[in-house]
Amino acid sequence: MTDLRTRWGSFTRVLPPTAWMLAALVAAIAFPLLIGSGDLLDASIQTLAYVIMALGLNIVVGFAGLLDLGYVAFYAIGAFVIGWFGSQQFPNVNGGKGIHILVSDRSTFQPKLDGGRLDIAGIHINFFIVIFIAMAITALWGVLLGAPTLRLRGDYLAIVTLAFGEIVPRIFENSTSGLFGIGSTDFSHGRQGITPIDTINLPWSHDILYTDQNLKPAYWVALGMVVFTVFVNRRLRDSRLGRAWIAVREDEVAAASMGVNLVRTKLWAYAIGAAFGGFAGVFLGSYNNTVNVDQFEFGFSVFILAMVIVGGMGNIWGVIVGAVALSMMNRYGLPQLNNLSGPLGFDVTSISFGIFGFFLLVMMVLRPEGLIPSGRRRLELHESEIEGAEEAAAVGDMSQMYEVRQ
Amino acid sequence: MSDQITAVDKVAVDVAPEDVLLDAAGISKVFGGLVAVNDVNFVVPHKAIVSLIGPNGAGKTTFFNCLTGLYRPTTGRVSFDGVDITAKRPDIVTRAGVARTFQNIKLFRTMTATENVQVGMHPRLRARVTGMVLRTPFVRREEKAGRERARELLELVGLKRKDELAMNLPYGDQRRLEIARALASEPKLLLLDEPTAGMNAKESEELRRLMEKLRTEQDISILLIEHDMKVIMNVSDHITVLDHGEKIAEGTPQEVRENPRVIEAYLGSQA
Numbered sequence: 001m002t003d004l005r006t007r008w009g010s011f012t013r014v015l016p017p018t019a020w021m022l023a024a025l026v027a028a029i030a031f032p033l034l035i036g037s038g039d040l041l042d043a044s045i046q047t048l049a050y051v052i053m054a055l056g057l058n059i060v061v062g063f064a065g066l067l068d069l070g071y072v073a074f075y076a077i078g079a080f081v082i083g084w085f086g087s088q089q090f091p092n093v094n095g096g097k098g099i100h101i102l103v104s105d106r107s108t109f110q111p112k113l114d115g116g117r118l119d120i121a122g123i124h125i126n127f128f129i130v131i132f133i134a135m136a137i138t139a140l141w142g143v144l145l146g147a148p149t150l151r152l153r154g155d156y157l158a159i160v161t162l163a164f165g166e167i168v169p170r171i172f173e174n175s176t177s178g179l180f181g182i183g184s185t186d187f188s189h190g191r192q193g194i195t196p197i198d199t200i201n202l203p204w205s206h207d208i209l210y211t212d213q214n215l216k217p218a219y220w221v222a223l224g225m226v227v228f229t230v231f232v233n234r235r236l237r238d239s240r241l242g243r244a245w246i247a248v249r250e251d252e253v254a255a256a257s258m259g260v261n262l263v264r265t266k267l268w269a270y271a272i273g274a275a276f277g278g279f280a281g282v283f284l285g286s287y288n289n290t291v292n293v294d295q296f297e298f299g300f301s302v303f304i305l306a307m308v309i310v311g312g313m314g315n316i317w318g319v320i321v322g323a324v325a326l327s328m329m330n331r332y333g334l335p336q337l338n339n340l341s342g343p344l345g346f347d348v349t350s351i352s353f354g355i356f357g358f359f360l361l362v363m364m365v366l367r368p369e370g371l372i373p374s375g376r377r378r379l380e381l382h383e384s385e386i387e388g389a390e391e392a393a394a395v396g397d398m399s400q401m402y403e404v405r406q
Numbered sequence: 407m408s409d410q411i412t413a414v415d416k417v418a419v420d421v422a423p424e425d426v427l428l429d430a431a432g433i434s435k436v437f438g439g440l441v442a443v444n445d446v447n448f449v450v451p452h453k454a455i456v457s458l459i460g461p462n463g464a465g466k467t468t469f470f471n472c473l474t475g476l477y478r479p480t481t482g483r484v485s486f487d488g489v490d491i492t493a494k495r496p497d498i499v500t501r502a503g504v505a506r507t508f509q510n511i512k513l514f515r516t517m518t519a520t521e522n523v524q525v526g527m528h529p530r531l532r533a534r535v536t537g538m539v540l541r542t543p544f545v546r547r548e549e550k551a552g553r554e555r556a557r558e559l560l561e562l563v564g565l566k567r568k569d570e571l572a573m574n575l576p577y578g579d580q581r582r583l584e585i586a587r588a589l590a591s592e593p594k595l596l597l598l599d600e601p602t603a604g605m606n607a608k609e610s611e612e613l614r615r616l617m618e619k620l621r622t623e624q625d626i627s628i629l630l631i632e633h634d635m636k637v638i639m640n641v642s643d644h645i646t647v648l649d650h651g652e653k654i655a656e657g658t659p660q661e662v663r664e665n666p667r668v669i670e671a672y673l674g675s676q677a
Contacts, residue, residue, distance in 0.1 A: 232539050239538035239545070240524075240531045247514050247525045254512035257474060259500035259529030259591050268535065376516035 028223055032216040041215050045287060047327040048222035049280045052229045054307040054323040055316065056276025059233065061305065062314035062374070063242065064269035065249030066149075067158045070165025071304050073145065074138045074274040076296040078281020080172055080188065081134035083291035086198035088122035090185065102126035106208045107201035127200040127286055131225070134278040142274025143267050150266055162298065169296035193292030197285050222283060226320075229276055233316050236272065245269055246376065299353065303330070306356075310363055312370025321371050330356075411483045413447035418656050419644055421451045427627050428473070428504070428595055433482035435468050435651075442468040444651040445481075450595060453621055455628045457638050459662075460648035461671055466631045467509055469648065470599055473629075474506050475499040487594060501529045505593035507584040509600045509631070515573035519565060519583050522572050523556035526590030559586040564612060577604045585616075595627045596620065602634045610634055614641050639663065647671065 012020065032041050053075060060068045083089055086103075093099055100108075103124045110120040118124070125133070145164045149157050171180070175187035188194065200209040200221060210217040236242050244265045247255040256262050285291045303326065311322020337348040337355065348355075369378045413431035414423050428450040435443040443465045450456050458466050471477040473484055475496040484492045491499050505526075514522050531552060537545045560568050563582040567575060572583060581601055588596055598617075602610040614637055620626045632638050638645065638659070645662045647655040649671040655662055662668055 235539045235541055236535075239549075240528060240533045241535060241538055243517070243521060243525050244528055246517060247528075250514045250516065251512050253476065253496075254508065254514065255525070256496040257476065257500060257506055257508075257512075258526045258587065259497045260525065261495075261497045272535075 025227070029220070032219045037213065037215050041219060043328065043331045045215060045219050045222050046284070046331070047324055048219070048226050049284045049287070050304065050307065050327045051226050051320050051323040052222075052280035052283075053277055053304050054311070054319050055226075055229045055233055056273045056280070057304050058273075058308050058314065058316070058319045059236070059245075059276070060269050060273035061308055062319065063237065063245040063249065064266060065245075066146075066266060066269060067154065067161070068270075068273070069158045069162035069298075069301050069305065070145070070168075071161075071273075071277055072165045072296045072298065072301040073168035074142065074277025075281040075284070075300065076169050076172060076293070077138045077141055077274075078134045078278030079285035079291045079295070080194075080281075081137055081278065082127070082130050082197055082282040082285040083194035084187070085123050085125045085130045085133065086127065086286065087124075087194050087196065088120065089187070089189070089194050090123055091121040093121070093123055096121055099123045099125075101129065102203040103198060104201050104206045104208070106199075106206065108198050109196055124198055126203050127198065127282070128203060131279055131282045134282045135275040138278025138281070139271040139275040142270040142272075142277075145274075146267050146270030150263055162301070165298060165301045169293045172296075173293040188291075188293070191293060193290050193294070195290040195292075197289050197291060199289070200286060218287060222287075225279065225283060229279070230316060230320075232272075237316070241265070241268060306360055310360065310370055312373040314374035314376060315370070315372050318370050318372030318374065325371070329359075412485075413449050416447040417449050419449060419451070421449060425451045427452045427454075427487060428629070429485045430473060431483050433469065433472050433484070434480045435465075435472055435477055436480045442651050443472065443479075443648075446648070446651075446653050448646060448653075450627050450629050451643075453625055453627060454643050455617055455621055455630065455641050456644045456646070457630045457632060457642040458646050458648060459632065459638060460654075464648040464671075465651040466648055467599060468651075470506065470597055470629075470631065473499075474504060474597065497529065500591050500593075503592070503594035504597065505588035505591045505595070506597035507581070507588050507599055507601060509603070511577075511580045511584060513572040513580055513583060513587070516571060518569050518571055519560055519575065519579075519586075520553060520556045520568050522583055522587050523559055523590045524552050526587035527552050527555070529591055556586075556590065559589050562586065562589070563616060578606075578609050581605065582613075585613075589620075589626075593626060595629065597629045599631045600633060601630070602632060602637055607636075610637050613637070617641055 015023075031044065035041055053071065056074070057068060057071045060066050060071075098118070098121045100118045100120070101124070103118070103126055105118060108118065108120050108124050110118060145161075149160050152160055172188045173190060176190045177184050177186065179185075179187050200218070201207060202209060209221065244255065244260045247258065247260055248262060248265050252262060255265075307323040307326045308319050309322070310326060311320065312318025334349070334352045334356065337352060340348045411431045412423065413429050414421065414426055416431070426449050430446065430448040433443055433446045433448070434441065446469060448469075458469065460466055468477065472479040472482070475491070475494050475498065478493040482492070483490065486499075486502055486504060489502055491502055491504070514525060517525070531548060533545045533548055557568055560583070563586045565579050565582045565586065567579065572580065575583060581604065585598065585601065602613055605613065617628050617630075618641070621628060630638070630642070642659055645656065645659055646653060647662060647665070647668050654667045654671060655665040657665070
């Protein structure tokens with residue numbers, strides 16, 4: 001294993017890291033040209049959105065070490081933001097004439113212009129503006145939902161975040177007459193969901209960016225969003241805040257004693273992690289052309305968390321690999337099981353999550369640090385195998401000794 | 407500070423009120439039925455090296471934790487440099503200028519030595535999140551200066567393997583790294599909890615010289631918990647002895663050495 005690792009190391013060192021990144025980017029850009037506009041391209045586009053979410057969750061779970069089982073809440077909030085700002089959901093806005101910002105007749109699926117003005121009710125804001133609005137709103141909600149959990153650790157934190165992941169979609173589902181019981185506006189259409197959602201047009205262009213026949217531009221938009229996410233993740237990881245996250249994950253007491261404000265540091269992790277959930281949520285809302293509470297299930301939170309764990313917590317490239325692997329497996333691997341239903345005499349897809357869980361279990365037994373682990377995580381998980389670690393283990397977790405106040 | 411509670415007139419140290427850096431008056435800490443620290447009055451003057459000694463379980467570390475905000479003292483008041491830091495959060499205490507090391511080493515194990523020290527700098531760095539993402543010239547300069555400063559501090563404490571992960575460092579080096587990390591926050595008072603534990607005589611002597619150097623060159627006061635009597639007697643201006651949570655003696659090393667209550671506490675009444 002070590003041998004393999006060093007050999008892989010010498011192989012990757014043939015080119016500098018930036019060259020590898022550039023090569024990967026070029027390959028990713030060229031990818032749709034090779035495969036055409038088929039089902040695989042659609043799967044790839046969805047996958048890219050999942051990559052963004054996995055990277056966002058990685059900040060919370062991988063960097064700051066806060067186990068979040070309710071990440072779907074931020075997907076939901078992001079998706080509903082595009083639902084509100086990119087559809088006819090609010091027909092009475094502006095006296096029924098609607099609000100239109102940098103959208104065209106085509107991106108809002110409105111066939112004709114009326115005197116040079118868009119004749120469509122509701123709020124319609126250009127996709128590229130909405131993604132940043134959504135990031136701001138989800139970041140705020142990341143802070144609001146994170147704040148009550150700050151004193152919790154481990155299992156307790158997981159349970160509370162899990163509950164938030166359930167509560168948020170239910171609130172949207174029941175917001176058919178006002179939000180949080182305020183007002184009487186329909187915010188969600190209940191279980192029907194919001195549809196259609198505006199598609200993407202460049203702010204300066206009248207034309208829509210992609211069609212069902214040619215999905216390539218949608219892929220490139222998603223890829224651009226992934227690049228942005230990776231960029232922000234890397235910059236933060238190598239910053240004062242990134243160091244503080246790792247310090248908090250490793251030892252809260254020591255981190256606090258070194259002057260790290262635990263509350264602020266954790267809330268930043270929640271806010272930035274959530275912002276990327278909203279970021280991807282807007283894209284998926286627009287791309288799927290519908291925002292429906294059925295999309296926001298607990299299973300989705302687990303799905304994204306599994307990507308982070310399988311890929312390698314805390315490692316940006318590992319998380320990307322994990323997201324691609326699980327997303328593709330979900331799309332192409334599990335449906336294949338249907339073919340087994342005949343010979344086995346029962347519907348295998350009904351236990352698909354069980355099979356999924358089994359793979360995760362095998363993964364955790366064989367390679368708990370993930371496919372491409374971060375150096376730090378590997379050390380944490382294999383510490384006991386390293387000489388001199390017994391002493392550290394004997395001291396044990398002394399954090400219980402202190403009443404860390406936040 | 408005349409109108410505030412102070413420990414100055416309750417300690418056997420000849421110090422003017424304006425020379426007091428840390429003033430801990432009437433500190434008690436009770437855990438359920440156990441009185442771990444009982445009404446301890448304690449001062450640290452500017453540019454001083456003072457020690458806190460006592461048998462195991464005397465409440466020394468508990469007292470430390472009350473000073474640094476890890477525990478909320480049951481009673482008492484702590485003021486530092488004229489500012490009330492009683493029961494303030496640990497990061498606020500550190501920001502105010504009190505840095506500490508831990509008896510059971512608490513390094514960030516999977517970070518390198520340099521990164522550990524950079525975390526120690528956290529309260530002195532000004533970078534904001536937008537600046538970090540855009541990596542503005544200011545942030546770039548600050549990070550570069552921080553790395554260089556971290557290496558200087560590691561040099562100062564005598565740690566050679568600056569890019570080694572903390573967990574891979576030998577025990578003595580981990581102790582040194584803890585001191586460097588504490589110094590990174592530019593403290594006025596450094597609290598060392600058994601810094602020479604696990605060090606040999608030569609290393610202890612190096613540490614003693616370092617403490618003298620910090621005091622004379624950087625005007626840092628040091629409060630020390632220690633079991634190595636050679637270090638204590640050589641380095642301290644003033645020693646306070648705790649036993650069963652109570653202050654049983656204080657004074658110069660000579661006075662404490664000859665104090666019968668101290669001898670009794672350490673060796674038992676028959677000695």
